Amino acid sequence: MKMEFTKMHALGNDYIVINEFDGEKVKEEEKSYFAKKICRRGFSVGADGVIFVQKPTSDEYDVRFRIFNSDGSEAEMCGNGIRCFSKYVYERIMKKNPLNVETKGGLRVSEMEIEGDEVKKIKVYMGVPKFKLKDIPMVVDGYSEDDEFLNGELELKNPYLPKVKLSVVNVGNPHAVIFVEDNGIDLDFVRKHLDVIGKEIEHHKAFPERINVHFVKVLNPNEIRIITWERGAGYTTACGTGTTASVIIAHKLGKTGNKVLAHLDGGDLEIEIKDDGVYMIGDAVIVYDAKLINIGW
Template sequence: MYFTKMHGCGNDFIVINDLENKLNNLSELASKLCHRNFGIGADGIICVKRSSLGDIRMEIINADGSYAAMCGNGIRCFAKYLWEKDIVKKDKINIETGDGIKIAHLNINNNKLENVTINMGSPEFEPDKIPSLSSEKVIDKAIEVGNKKYNITSLLMGVPHTVVFGKLNDFNVEEGKVIEKYNLFPQGTNVNFVEIVSREEIRVMTWERGAGATMACGTGSCASVVAGNTLNLLGEKVKVHVPGGILQIEIQDNKVLMTGSAEISFEGVCEI
């Protein structure tokens, strides 16, 4: 099987062309390939599939074999892969995901793809959409988990996200493992610890459901900006520093636009 190893701000993926729909048991395949010691190593695998709804379909499986409806860094890598491999040679691509159609705008200069802007859609705070067992929206809600108190804001940004504001030095990203399983979230939640630098700049570290601590999380960066804007802590255009790089997030007419890089690390062949 041929594969391409890619990353968006250090959030890494194994991208596989499965237009002929030959791959079976993607969950088992992801667990095997993503292992950092015995496999290629990645936060997840991304499969290129045919779509009857858009130009193409993206299917993402986390490193632990669980399905992900959407991934912000992953979809930028996916868009670059489509362009580089001449699968969809357009500067605007309609990509079918588990969270509906996402539009990728490829920023191309002199026939070179510089970065990708994704329309991530609208955030959703309604508890049943996240899902959350709360009877009201989870906005700046005080909870106690593992003998530590947090104020959380939770929303659906393609996938469930919970945002905690404070100084990053006051948190260990591993704390996200406990919050992920908090009884308020029947399907778990991704967790973002956010430090505000200014109304236009933040620093984020994320614990991803199904992958653990990652170098970057696109949906998490979007969720962090939306949460901060909702609490009147941030403006509508924010530079987000993640461990692996920088993302630009903009809220526009209740839609969230994310711009960032996507890079090919290497290509290879493996036996499955």
């Protein structure tokens, strides 16, 4: 197998980008298995996921974004991934700004800050959040599919945190947001037990399609700090949709204002909530171009 690809990252969230705009490089039925193989660190290229750049399915979009996690599952959307994608498309495929992007989670619009021909920052319209349980999806006793779950309690089975207060929202993909101060824990506790607690919540029976999990500390009305456990990837240094979700929930619960700077292990993201929806602002980096000779294992 010989295939050209580009390695990119946004806040340390790293991706293998494959250009299928002019034709298929990986067969549709093999994409999941391919992602699982090529993302394995130490054995192959290694990444949090694989992004495919494709032609859109209708004229209302400029380009189609698809992303597969390191476990082979296809995600609806990815905030850090779409910034990498947008930079790649502008610099390598089409000089279109703003860019109307087709995702499994719906339309996303990327506006790019350009210097010369290089994309320096990307502002992404993340759409309008959904809170109803049917949109997550989430199934929990005592709640209907049209209810919201805000700072509700779930029972857990791990020995470190027997129950957790969390809120859920869909911003193109589903997220559970946990404020450490509402659960009597701190971020050091989260780091120590993330592999256990994050994984349990991701796979909790309340979430039939699993869920992304974020532990948030509110620093002040304009700043938060986040530790992320991503569905299908585990711990990551940052999550763009997760940051968006965290700010949306913090604002909805009255913990922050509508414009928030979020600190993640990989760096910072700006999120702004407006009347028409939510916007995410951050950068992305092209690390190298390469040719895959052998998937490695």
